[in-house]
């Protein structure tokens with residue numbers, strides 16, 4: 526039996542086959558095990574000698590099993606290592622380099638300028654309610670200024686914010702002056718698109734509130750932004766304009782000194798001194814939340830601008846719709862550049 530078992534063990538080509546041989550001879554009801562079990566039936570004087578004999582056989586089989594198992598395991602490991610071998614000298618696969626979207630690059634420029642002036646950079650919800658988007662900003666429902674910003678309404682009565690100005694309200698309700706913030710994010714308007722108008726675009730909103738803030742501070746801030754964007758000789762221009770949430774209100778433009786020789790005034794956005802009705806609406810909201818009224822009597826300025834305008838000129842993109850058409854030929858030009 527020993528000879529037979531050992532030759533079967535050596536013939537086993539896999540660990541599974543080896544296990545089968547093991548079961549056959551030394552398993553619970555294997556041949557050797559059964560042999561040992563039948564010792565009881567022998568006369569006592571024969572038992573000892575026969576027992577020793579079977580044990581020798583069993584030890585020989587165990588030893589052969591262990592040895593064969595070692596050989597098979599090593600072979601399996603070698604095979605696995607060979608199949609998983611990595612040639613570290615192979616050239617790598619080319620990975621396409623990503624890049625920041627031009628709008629995000631302009632945002633990085635702008636928020637960097639404002640961070641250096643001590644502003645906090647925040648974001649806010651794109652789905653707004655009528656109160657924050659219009660009413661608290663001194664635009665009651667009957668006000669004609671609502672027509673200036675055609676609105677996407679949601680079925681639940683809320684809307685997609687038409688500007689970033691509602692974040693002025695949200696921030697003031699939650700924070701106490703003095704404060705300096707810029708808000709970045711997407712806004713939406715239900716309007717026909719053309720080369721300079723999209724239904725979804727971006728804004729950068731600024732808000733500064735404290736004591737004794739004046740129009741001079743506002744002009745200085747916009748001028749500082751212009752210098753940050755276009756260098757020390759950058760010029761700014763303010764023209765009276767109307768926004769219900771500021772008084773007085775203005776539009777501002779920056780002189781864009783283009784190396785290609787197409788320099789021009791770039792109409793960037795609107796601005797002005799925060800309207801007292803806005804501070805009153807903030808205090809009303811604060812009062813409803815059990816917070817003290819602290820904004821009446823404060824002074825502040827706000828501004829809002831569209832980074833698309835800056836990006837179009839900076840990168841020579843002639844149509845705003847290219848930014849969001851997901852055409853890799855447009856966005857791919859900015860790959861790898863940071």
Ligand code: FA5
Nearest residue numbers: 688690722723726768793794795796827828829830831
């Ligand atoms: C506003 O949205 C005001 N909230 C700005 C403001 C803030 C004024 C704080 C005063 C104080 P207006 O609708 O003009 O204003 O939009 C501001 C800027 O967004 C515009 O100057 C323009 O650069 C950009 N913009 C407006 N509509 C579009 C559009 N459809 N596509 C691309 N950019 C647009």
